[in-house]
Amino acid sequence: MNSPLHAQAPLTSLGMFDILDIMSISTNISSTMPYREKTAWLSLIAMALTIGPYLIWMSIVPPTKPLPDLPTMSLFAAAVVAQVLLMGGGHLWLRMRSPEEAKSPPDERDHAVSLRSVSVAYYVLIVGMILVGCVMPFNSGGWKLINTAVAVIVLAEVVHYGIVIWGYRRGFA
Amino acid sequence: MTKKRIANQIRTLRFMNGEMTQAELGQRIGVTRQTIAAIEAGKYAPSLEAAFRIADVFGKNLDDVFQWERAE
Numbered sequence: 001m002n003s004p005l006h007a008q009a010p011l012t013s014l015g016m017f018d019i020l021d022i023m024s025i026s027t028n029i030s031s032t033m034p035y036r037e038k039t040a041w042l043s044l045i046a047m048a049l050t051i052g053p054y055l056i057w058m059s060i061v062p063p064t065k066p067l068p069d070l071p072t073m074s075l076f077a078a079a080v081v082a083q084v085l086l087m088g089g090g091h092l093w094l095r096m097r098s099p100e101e102a103k104s105p106p107d108e109r110d111h112a113v114s115l116r117s118v119s120v121a122y123y124v125l126i127v128g129m130i131l132v133g134c135v136m137p138f139n140s141g142g143w144k145l146i147n148t149a150v151a152v153i154v155l156a157e158v159v160h161y162g163i164v165i166w167g168y169r170r171g172f173a
Numbered sequence: 174m175t176k177k178r179i180a181n182q183i184r185t186l187r188f189m190n191g192e193m194t195q196a197e198l199g200q201r202i203g204v205t206r207q208t209i210a211a212i213e214a215g216k217y218a219p220s221l222e223a224a225f226r227i228a229d230v231f232g233k234n235l236d237d238v239f240q241w242e243r244a245e
Contacts, residue, residue, distance in 0.1 A: 033207070034205060034207040034208075035205075101205070107208050108204060108219070108220050108223060109204065109205075109207075109211060109217050110208075112217070168207075168211075170216065171211055171214075171216025171217050172216075
């Protein structure tokens with residue numbers, strides 16, 4: 001009943017709630033997605049376009065030189081700078097498109113979604129960091145250690161934003 | 174344990190209160206329009222305080238707005 005296609009039905013077959021649906025759709029079509037879901041999508045996309053390719057490249061062509069290995073460091077710095085620029089530009093664009101939503105403080109649903117996503121992502125991060133900080137130093141080091149730490153952080157962020165999106169789309173009721 | 178869910182009459186009550194929009198209701202209880210939409214769709218169970226606020230906006234008792242019923 002929430003589909004915009006529903007609005008194409010003949011007027012005679014419309015019930016009270018159908019009319020209400022159409023009214024809600026036509027008046028709020030530009031703001032169907034919560035602002036915080038948009039920012040979660042932005043973060044996921046920015047990570048997929050920047051740190052993602054860096055990690056894929058590092059797994060295909062692992063750095064062989066000892067630290068600091070400036071070319072690898074430059075590649076990592078470029079990925080981070082690109083991510084920061086994408087995030088900054090994306091947030092600016094979102095703010096310009098919906099300034100009211102951007103200014104409004106998080107409500108109780110935002111807090112509930114955030115709490116759920118952060119608590120799950122925390123476990124991913126803590127397990128990953130135990131692996132990187134307590135297990136890996138016995139058998140590896142250098143860029144392998146650094147890149148695994150970056151991958152764990154990225155994984156935790158993907159879980160975090162993924163649960164945020166899931167929470168807004170499917171709900172936790 | 175029997176699976177139950179929280180049903181609500183918010184859509185009906187909005188219609189009966191001068192076709193109040195989700196945004197207007199949200200503004201009056203301090204949540205976003207999307208949160209009202211999620212509550213109506215059963216995707217989010219509001220806090221007790223928000224539930225009382227919603228009932229208060231419509232001048233109804235809590236159980237006139239929200240019902241605890243068996244899920245289908």
